[in-house]
Amino acid sequence: MRIKVRTQEPLRKLLDNEQVVEVSGTTVFEVIKTLQVRYPRFVERLLESDGSVRRFVNVYVNEEDIRFLQNQQTALRDGDEVRIISAIAGG
Amino acid sequence: MDKQTGFMKALKCRECGREYPLAATHVCEFDFGPLEVAYDYDRIKQSLTKKAIESRGKNMWRYRELLPIAGEPTVGCEVGFTPLIKADRLAKRLGIRELWIKNDTVNYPTLSFKDRVVSVALSRAKELGFTTVACASTGNLANSVAANAAAAGLKAYVFIPSDLEQGKILNSLVYGANVVGIKGHYDEVNRLCAEIAGKYGWAFVNVNMRPYYAEGSKSMGFEIIEQLGWKIPQHTVVPMASGSLLTKIQKSYQEFVKLGLVQQSRYSVHGAQATGCSPISVAQKAGLDFFKPVKPNTIAKSLAIGTPADGFYALKVMKETGGAADDVTDDEIRDGIKMLAECEGIFAETAGGVTVAVAKKLVATGKIPAMDSAVLCITGNGLKTLESVAGHVGQAREIRPSLREFESLLEAENKSTVTA
Numbered sequence: 001m002r003i004k005v006r007t008q009e010p011l012r013k014l015l016d017n018e019q020v021v022e023v024s025g026t027t028v029f030e031v032i033k034t035l036q037v038r039y040p041r042f043v044e045r046l047l048e049s050d051g052s053v054r055r056f057v058n059v060y061v062n063e064e065d066i067r068f069l070q071n072q073q074t075a076l077r078d079g080d081e082v083r084i085i086s087a088i089a090g091g
Numbered sequence: 092m093d094k095q096t097g098f099m100k101a102l103k104c105r106e107c108g109r110e111y112p113l114a115a116t117h118v119c120e121f122d123f124g125p126l127e128v129a130y131d132y133d134r135i136k137q138s139l140t141k142k143a144i145e146s147r148g149k150n151m152w153r154y155r156e157l158l159p160i161a162g163e164p165t166v167g168c169e170v171g172f173t174p175l176i177k178a179d180r181l182a183k184r185l186g187i188r189e190l191w192i193k194n195d196t197v198n199y200p201t202l203s204f205k206d207r208v209v210s211v212a213l214s215r216a217k218e219l220g221f222t223t224v225a226c227a228s229t230g231n232l233a234n235s236v237a238a239n240a241a242a243a244g245l246k247a248y249v250f251i252p253s254d255l256e257q258g259k260i261l262n263s264l265v266y267g268a269n270v271v272g273i274k275g276h277y278d279e280v281n282r283l284c285a286e287i288a289g290k291y292g293w294a295f296v297n298v299n300m301r302p303y304y305a306e307g308s309k310s311m312g313f314e315i316i317e318q319l320g321w322k323i324p325q326h327t328v329v330p331m332a333s334g335s336l337l338t339k340i341q342k343s344y345q346e347f348v349k350l351g352l353v354q355q356s357r358y359s360v361h362g363a364q365a366t367g368c369s370p371i372s373v374a375q376k377a378g379l380d381f382f383k384p385v386k387p388n389t390i391a392k393s394l395a396i397g398t399p400a401d402g403f404y405a406l407k408v409m410k411e412t413g414g415a416a417d418d419v420t421d422d423e424i425r426d427g428i429k430m431l432a433e434c435e436g437i438f439a440e441t442a443g444g445v446t447v448a449v450a451k452k453l454v455a456t457g458k459i460p461a462m463d464s465a466v467l468c469i470t471g472n473g474l475k476t477l478e479s480v481a482g483h484v485g486q487a488r489e490i491r492p493s494l495r496e497f498e499s500l501l502e503a504e505n506k507s508t509v510t511a
Contacts, residue, residue: 009289009299010116011123045122055381055403056106057123060282063275065398067384085285086118087125087400088227088298 003031003076007042007084014042028059029072031082046084056087097161098135102126102302105404113161115219115294117301125400126302128159136350144317144352151207151310157346158310159303160214166243167210171310173198175318175466180434181447187454189464191324192431193315195471196439201238201262202472203231203440204336208307209239209296215303216294222246223293227284229277229332229393230259231440231471236296237268248293250280255392258475276387278398308336312343315466316353323347323358326465328450330442331362331371331416332394334405340468341408360408361459362416363449365389365424365441371402375416380406390421390479391441393471415458419448425483427451428473438473446470 005021007014015021016039023038025031036043046057053059059066060083066074076082101110106124117126139156147153151171152164174194182190195204209232216224225248226236233249240247249263253272263270273280288298296304316323323344329337341360347353364372367389374382382402387395399405409416419427424441427448432438439447446467453459473480490496 006286008285010118010120012289013120045120054123056118056125056400058282058398063279063282065278065384068386083282083286085282086123087398088117088281088285088301 001026001076001078001080004079004081005031005035005084006081008086011042011045011084011086014045015039026076027072028061028066028074028076028082031076032072058085058087059083060085095161097159098130098138098156099159099161100129100131103129115216115221115299117299128302128306130157130159132346132349139350139352141321141352151210151307151314154310154313157306157313157343158211159306160211161218164210164214165217166213167200167206167239169199170206170210171198172314175315176435176437178435178467181430184430184434185447185451185454186461187459187465188462190450191315191319191464191466192435192437193311193466193468194437195311196437196443196469196473200242201231201234202475203235204308204311204468204470205231205235206239207310208232208304209235211307212294212296212300212304213239213243213245216245216296216300217243219294221292221294223248223291224296225249225284225288225293226296227251227277227280227298229395230255230262230475231393232297233268233270234259234262234475237263237266237270240268241266250284250287252277252280252392252395256476256478258477259392262475277396278384278387281396281398305335305339308339309343309346311336311468312340313347315340316344316347319466321353323353323356324466325357325463326359326361326414326459327468328361328363328446328453328459328465329468330394330446330470331364331399331405332396332442333399334362334371334401336468336470337362338401338404338408341412357413359412359414359459361414361449361453362405362409363446364416364418365391365394365445366418366420367391368395368397369418370397371399371405372416372418374402375406375409380410382406389424389441390476391424391445392476393440393442394445415453417449417452417456417458419445419452423448425480428480429484431469432473437469439469440471440473440476441479442471443469443473444479 427444
């Protein structure tokens with residue numbers, strides 16, 4: 001599975017300023033593991049020590065928040081987009 | 092006062108405390124936590140005295156040292172200092188000894204508390220050299236960005252869910268702002284804006300300008316204390332969307348205590364949500380310190396944020412101050428709007444109905460003791476959400492311009508009152 005990963009400024013710096021990063025993986029968990037190898041500094045900041053996503057970060061598969069899906073176990077299909085976005089104030 | 096930074100020291104991560112320069116940025120690059128403005132309170136203490144405040148203009152900038160701009164305000168100079176009304180008739184209806192309404196339905200210029208945050212965000216955006224401003228909004232913020240940007244000669248892009256009330260959409264369009272309706276709920280608008288924000292070099296008031304923007308809400312709390320005769324209210328009931336306003340009300344009380352402007356006293360800050368979008372209220376009632384995101388479905392569209400960015404902090408504030416949260420149905424929201432209108436002559440939008448109806452519940456359940464005193468933060472004007480009450484507040488009776496018809500109408504009315 002080829003998965004596209006996007007994030008926002010200023011976090012993009014930690015993905016070498018790439019607009020889109022392509023990685024492989026069949027679940028969100030696997031994608032994060034693959035990112036961890038290529039961009040260890042990014043993933044170190046993304047996750048708590050217990051492996052859960054930090055509370056001020058929202059992760060989306062295509063347009064949906066993974067907390068409405070199966071969290072990190074959410075299955076991915078070829079061409080899916082994973083977005084990693086910080087929570088922002090309203091409203 | 093330093094010309095470059097005013098009374099600000101740095102931006103500081105609320106999670107880990109790391110400091111950043113006072114630029115247009117909002118996320119800690121270490122743990123992705125939100126950044127907040129840190130102040131030089133020693134210098135503020137020398138400058139911000141009761142005497143100094145009372146000698147200044149009746150607007151939010153009378154507390155200027157505690158608002159995050161470097162120089163003098165250039166946008167929204169007349170915002171704030173809205174009336175604090177003693178609401179005796181509503182107090183009786185809710186069954187509480189003393190009740191006050193902080194009435195931001197008449198805030199200048201766009202009739203909601205958002206003028207407070209926008210005047211700070213746009214004044215700071217100008218200081219940082221921006222010429223285009225933008226926001227993700229459930230309506231009121233969009234109205235305020237559009238109006239204040241127009242008056243300041245800034246270009247504005249506002250992003251809103253496309254199904255907002257007509258009044259809120261027209262109230263952005265009329266100022267010449269670029270209004271973009273997103274087919275989705277607010278959380279989806281937010282996600283898109285987070286991605287857009289860094290891309291075009293715009294000042295996004297609730298994204299990259301958020302640390303400055305959010306501080307504007309404190310002015311509502313400063314005013315409450317001053318208008319109560321330099322006292323902290325025993326209870327404050329605050330509507331919650333992202334939860335930001337509630338946290339900033341508490342911060343305003345803490346800052347005035349820290350500066351010696353008010354005596355420390357016991358106070359509780361309570362949160363109000365609509366049942367159709369109540370992630371923070373549900374978590375508070377279950378005793379949790381985290382919330383579960385929801386998909387909103389409520390007439391209180393201005394509070395319809397299913398993933399509230401400041402939810403964690405709002406829960407913490409309620410816990411620390413002994414506050415409670417509750418939520419109310421669409422019918423209870425309409426009843427809340429009607430109670431406030433009929434008792435106090437104030438027409439609030441749906442968020443105001445939420446606050447009144449939740450206050451009623453909190454008094455009824457003893458979470459706000461009946462012998463205490465409370466302030467309700469009423470944050471927006473009912474003329475913007477007419478759809479929510481249309482068909483629920485009766486209808487005008489039509490007659491021809493004839494005395495006889497009027498008299499028979501009165502007669503019929505008297506009869507029905509007697510029989511009722």
